[in-house]
Amino acid sequence: MCKMQCFLAIFALYIGLVNSWDIAITTGGQLEFYSNKTKTNNVGVRFRDLTALAYDAVHNMLLFVDKQNDNASIFSYHLATKKYQSLVRRKSYENIQGLAFDPVNGLLFWTDTNERSIYYMSLMLGSKNDVYGNLLIKMDDEIPRAIAVDSCRGYIYWTNINITKPTIERAKFDGTERETIIDKDIYMPVSIAVDQRTKQLYWADDREGIHYSIESSDLDGNNPKTLYMGTYHQPNALTVSKDAVYWVDWGYKSVWKLPKDSPKTLDPVELIGFSNEVPFGIVANYQISDQTEGTTECEELIKLSQNKTVINDTFNIPRDLGLFCLHGVKNNEKLSCNCSAGYTGQRCEISVCHNYCFQGDCEVSSEGTPACRCPSGFKGERCEINICNGYCLNKGVCSVNQDQEPDCKCSKQYEGLRCEIMIPINSVKLDRSLPTSTEKCNCTQEQNISKTVPISSENLRNSELPYVEITDCNYGWDSIRDPVIMVLGIACGLLCVTCTVLFTKVLKLKKRPRIKKRIIVNKNVTPLTARPDQCEITIENCCNMNICETPCFEPRSTIRPTLLDAKPGKEEKKNLINNMEYPEDY
Numbered sequence: 278m279c280k281m282q283c284f285l286a287i288f289a290l291y292i293g294l295v296n297s298w299d300i301a302i303t304t305g306g307q308l309e310f311y312s313n314k315t316k317t318n319n320v321g322v323r324f325r326d327l328t329a330l331a332y333d334a335v336h337n338m339l340l341f342v343d344k345q346n347d348n349a350s351i352f353s354y355h356l357a358t359k360k361y362q363s364l365v366r367r368k369s370y371e372n373i374q375g376l377a378f379d380p381v382n383g384l385l386f387w388t389d390t391n392e393r394s395i396y397y398m399s400l401m402l403g404s405k406n407d408v409y410g411n412l413l414i415k416m417d418d419e420i421p422r423a424i425a426v427d428s429c430r431g432y433i434y435w436t437n438i439n440i441t442k443p444t445i446e447r448a449k450f451d452g453t454e455r456e457t458i459i460d461k462d463i464y465m466p467v468s469i470a471v472d473q474r475t476k477q478l479y480w481a482d483d484r485e486g487i488h489y490s491i492e493s494s495d496l497d498g499n500n501p502k503t504l505y506m507g508t509y510h511q512p513n514a515l516t517v518s519k520d521a522v523y524w525v526d527w528g529y530k531s532v533w534k535l536p537k538d539s540p541k542t543l544d545p546v547e548l549i550g551f552s553n554e555v556p557f558g559i560v561a562n563y564q565i566s567d568q569t570e571g572t573t574e575c576e577e578l579i580k581l582s583q584n585k586t587v588i589n590d591t592f593n594i595p596r597d598l599g600l601f602c603l604h605g606v607k608n609n610e611k612l613s614c615n616c617s618a619g620y621t622g623q624r625c626e627i628s629v630c631h632n633y634c635f636q637g638d639c640e641v642s643s644e645g646t647p648a649c650r651c652p653s654g655f656k657g658e659r660c661e662i663n664i665c666n667g668y669c670l671n672k673g674v675c676s677v678n679q680d681q682e683p684d685c686k687c688s689k690q691y692e693g694l695r696c697e698i699m700i701p702i703n704s705v706k707l708d709r710s711l712p713t714s715t716e717k718c719n720c721t722q723e724q725n726i727s728k729t730v731p732i733s734s735e736n737l738r739n740s741e742l743p744y745v746e747i748t749d750c751n752y753g754w755d756s757i758r759d760p761v762i763m764v765l766g767i768a769c770g771l772l773c774v775t776c777t778v779l780f781t782k783v784l785k786l787k788k789r790p791r792i793k794k795r796i797i798v799n800k801n802v803t804p805l806t807a808r809p810d811q812c813e814i815t816i817e818n819c820c821n822m823n824i825c826e827t828p829c830f831e832p833r834s835t836i837r838p839t840l841l842d843a844k845p846g847k848e849e850k851k852n853l854i855n856n857m858e859y860p861e862d863y
């Protein structure tokens with residue numbers, strides 16, 4: 278029926294998918310494109326852990342970092358040709374957090390948080406580069422994180438997240454004229470973006486505790502202003518488009534949008550939520566014509582957009598997009614290693630013998646399974662059993678014979694295979710049966726509480742029993758130990774009673790309306806980690822009264838609570854009620 282229309286619609290959609298996107302995001306191994314909240318395309322089946330992202334609107338090219346590639350760290354992706362290239366060789370100890378590209382000079386800049394440096398690479402034809410990138414600025418106390426370029430005026434801007442003295446700084450493309458432009462009212466500036474048209478800087482500040490803010494200022498740091506102050510977000514990358522700022526938030530694993538000239542009361546809008554992977558980098562499709570509109574300083578950029586310089590990003594960094602398999606063969610299709618017999622692990626780096634045998638030597642069988650050769654005295658699949666352990670009783674000395682069986686050498690008063698039989702007194706010479714004082718009172722704990730020893734020949738005459746129990750070893754009441762044991766016992770008893778009472782209460786509570794609330798605590802982040810430690814707290818079943826009378830916890834909206842928003846009470850209660858789930862029997 279709708280054949281023609283449907284076809285046209287799909288065709289139009291397809292064209293739309295290919296050509297238009299508002300924002301691009303790196304998440305996991307994917308490079309994803311979104312248009313009006315809808316995912317339109319993704320690239321990157323062959324990547325593993327994409328982080329920082331930059332966009333070159335002149336050459337229609339994305340630049341991104343793959344943290345887990347073995348050979349290269351920075352790649353480019355041409356949107357028109359759908360080709361990607363590897364640009365920079367990977368260093369063993371690096372942490373690239375920020376990436377920015379200046380199309381006018383063909384310069385790619387990045388920050389290395391571990392090395393506290395800013396590096397660059399020229400993509401101009403014929404330029405010479407170090408395969409690891411060229412060092413631009415080496416810092417001592419500062420920890421560079423995000424970076425942005427202003428191609429019109431020729432500056433790089435970066436944020437320094439040294440918590441004792443955080444700053445935003447800038448320098449010319451050659452590293453000269455370095456200056457600090459923001460050092461007040463700043464806590465941890467995690468991202469930065471430059472709007473060349475409005476001549477504004479935008480950054481996200483991951484403030485102390487649960488707070489964060491979106492800030493802006495003039496390009497020289499003057500007129501700083503707070504666009505938005507909120508809670509529970511953990512902003513990472515931020516980008517600016519013609520009319521909005523977008524940021525990636527690790528707290529809710531989502532992307533948020535806020536109008537650029539937002540009055541303080543306007544709340545950000547959640548654009549995209551992620552369930553599994555955490556988004557990392559974000560860029561907006563901010564076209565050169567929009568970026569340069571009405572600016573006089575951007576001539577070069579305007580010219581460039583009409584007559585593109587040819588850039589060279591075909592450096593011969595081995596693009597090993599698979600894995601480095603230590604003892605195995607790469608399987609490029611699945612991005613995994615087929616390990617040779619005897620090895621496991623993602624990269625076949627772990628021998629199956631690793632930590633396998635408790636004693637002795639480990640060998641790998643032809644099937645690739647580990648086998649242990651136990652030393653004398655041990656047995657078991659992993660030589661975990663000591664043959665002598667607990668075999669000889671009554672202080673018999675254990676040894677292992679040739680057949681790997683235990684043998685006991687018993688002490689004087691015992692006999693039997695395991696020294697389990699006590700030798701009767703009449704078969705022991707009386708003069709030898711008298712224990713020395715040390716023997717008599719060897720109060721080691723491993724012995725029985727009451728110890729039977731032969732009595733003296735005098736006592737023997739008065740008694741029919743060959744043995745009596747002696748208690749002079751203090752095995753009875755111990756004035757320190759036993760009260761402690763008693764107190765502990767009583768405490769245990771009380772604990773049990775409390776537990777029972779609480780358990781019954783909990784059972785009763787189950788029948789009440791369930792309240793489920795998720796609060797994401799987004800702080801406690803070390804600046805060096807690329808991925809956040811985040812902690813989700815789910816509050817459930819905490820009310821035992823009428824919900825409308827007693828909200829049971831500090832009322833705070835989880836979605837968009839703001840410091841400036843001073844209206845707790847009602848809305849929280851509404852939230853609570855919205856979050857209620859009723860069990861079936863209600």
Ligand SMILES: *[C@@H]1O[C@H](CO)[C@@H](O)[C@H](O)[C@H]1NC(C)=O
Binds near residue numbers: 313
């Ligand atoms: C975006 O989507 C909304 C509804 O989801 C629609 O109203 C709006 O027109 C769309 N905008 C564009 C530019 O497609």
Ligand SMILES: *[C@@H]1O[C@H](CO)[C@@H](O)[C@H](O)[C@H]1NC(C)=O
Binds near residue numbers: 417441442
């Ligand atoms: C941060 O900067 C201060 C000086 O401003 C310096 O003493 C300190 O070592 C720096 N912290 C780190 C982690 O480098």
Ligand SMILES: *[C@@H]1O[C@H](CO)[C@@H](O)[C@H](O)[C@H]1NC(C)=O
Binds near residue numbers: 584
């Ligand atoms: C484009 O750039 C090239 C090389 O920079 C130059 O030779 C050519 O004249 C330019 N064309 C236009 C139309 O500006």
Ligand SMILES: *[C@@H]1O[C@H](CO)[C@@H](O)[C@H](O)[C@H]1NC(C)=O
Binds near residue numbers: 348596
């Ligand atoms: C990637 O790096 C590994 C180790 O650093 C090396 O053995 C391997 O040959 C490289 N891959 C390519 C395609 O050069």
Ligand SMILES: *[C@@H]1O[C@H](CO)[C@@H](O)[C@H](O)[C@H]1NC(C)=O
Binds near residue numbers: 715716717721
């Ligand atoms: C008493 O204990 C000591 C040390 O713990 C030990 O050397 C000694 O053999 C023991 N004597 C007897 C009769 O068990």
